[in-house]
Amino acid sequence: MSLEAEEKLTASKEDIEEAEKFKTQANECFKKQDFNTAIELYTKAIEKNPYLAVYYANRSFAYLKTECFGYALSDASKAIELDKTYVKGFYRRATANMSLGKWKEALKDYEYVTKVRPTDKDAKLKYNECNKIVKKIAFEKAISVEDNKKNIADTINLEAMSIENDYIGPELENGKVTVNFMLGLMDLYKNQGKLHRKYAYKILLDIKSYFMKQPSLIDVSIGDNDKFTVCGDVHGQFYDLMNIFELNGLPSETNPYLFNGDFVDRGSFSVECIFTLFGFKLLYPNHFFMSRGNHESATMNQMYGFDGEVKSKYTAQMAELFTEVYNWLPLAHCLNKRVIVMHGGLFSRDDVTLEEIRKIDRNRQPPEEGPMCELLWSDPQPQNGRAPSKRGVGCQFGPDVTNQFLELNKLDYVIRSHEVKNDGYEVAHNGKCITVFSAPNYCDTMGNKGAFITLNGKDMIPNYTTYEAVPHPNVKPMAYANTLLSLMC
Incomplete structure (x- = not known):
């Protein structure tokens, strides 16, 4: 058993219950679009019980809403680290990467989700949309080599x-x-x-x-x-x-x-x-x-x-x-x-x-x-x-x-x-x-x-x-x- 797994077992019942209360309060704030307060409460939940992937994934979503894409990416990655089967963590990380314009990284996560959830229509739709963007960027990069000196302003009549x-x-x-x-x-x-x-x-x-x-x-x-x-x-x-x-x-x-x-x-x-x-x-x-x-x-x-x-x-x-x-x-x-x-x-x-x-x-x-x-x-x-x-x-x-x-x-x-x-x-x-x-x-x-x-x-x-x-x-x-x-x- 890993050290982290051992530590996870030592989390007290009181801390676990307290963390859940903070998460519930945070979810309510999120619904009211009070994202900054939600972030504070998810953080308190994490401090009480830092071993649940859902807390990091939820805070990641709140960070996305406040355009803190770097923090959102970090939290999503932490959620995946804690639970490598936690699909929502991959969703969050894909969204954070997408928000940073890192389309290839986002595509990898959407691809994973479609593999583990082959009947998930939402995941398939996101994978297809992201794939289109990656291909479009690759195509534009290829033709831009030829059109490198092209100036749109000069083509306007x-x-x-x-x-x-x-x-x-x-x-x-x-x-x-x-x-x-x-x-x-x-x-x-x-x-x-x-x-x-x-x-x-x-x-x-x-x-x-x-x-x-x-x-x-x-x-x-x-x-x-x-x-x-x-x-x-x-x-x-x-x-x-x-x-x-x-x-x-x-x-x-x-x-x-x-x-x-x-x-x-x-x-x-x-x-x-x-x-x-x-x-x-x-x-x-x-x-x-x-x-x-x-x-x-x-x-x-x-x-x-x-x-x-x-x-x-x-x-x-x-x-x-x-x-x-x-x-x-x-x-x-x-x-x-x-x-x-x-x-x-x-x-x-x-x-x-x-x-x-x-x-x-x-x-x-x-x-x-x-x-x-x-x-x-x-x-x-x-x-x-x-x-x-x-x-x-x-x-x-x-x-x-x-x-x-x-x-x-x-x-x-x-x-x-x-x-x-x-x-x-x-x-x-x-x-x-x-x-x-x-x-x-x-x-x-x-x-x-x-x-x-x-x-x-x-x-x-x-x-x-x-x-x-x-x-x-x-x-x-x-x-x-x-x-x-x-x-x-």
């Missing part, structure tokens, strides 16, 4: 696109975005209309040309008496984006904004969000700023809905063009040489400088490690030091890491996004690391508030405005997401 007589939406004036165009575009979208493909393509081509000329780190100057607004993730929640403008005023040369990544995915009005934001960027290039988020990437877009939404509302060609555009989005902004803003967070190295960020070669899909990856994926943690990321990508960094980075680069504090917060924002690391998240009631389930930050150039003190979600048309989040995600067990 705007002249060949005619405007139909029955089109009633806004029109570019001499090929340019104007205030009237933007007002018309927002009204069109509020009424669930669609921008003509010719204008949509023109905006994408123009915005790509603009971003290609920008460095990876943008310096932003704010006058002493000028207001500046920083928004976090909006994730395709167009009607909440409109509410931000209602509360804080439309973007203009006297009302500048920075949107800090994750404009798309999950919410099913991502096309409306991104064309509104790109339109304002073209209208006010020196007073409207956009940072790349981890969801401005091909893998995330294929999984979480944006790719499917663009193909549904426009074409597969446009979806590819978006990928090209996103590769050129700046990675960070420095406000008045005092505040750095990036989507994710800080680094696994202590010596990263603003100059290094400025020179990052960003025209690519996010790598799995290094400064570019960490700018998009990292998260703060309350304790000092660093830890592996709960997401499985990037790193977690403590207050000492933040202080050292700020001192090295002579900065006051960091603003980042990337994480749902109940109040829409969170101040951590003794006020030196601020999270802002602008998608209220994220995915129509989380019940969180949204927030944005306003500051002025003189003192750069952050002020927080919070707000609730507003109604939207009856199109559910993830409506265009990968089929496998909607099948998640």
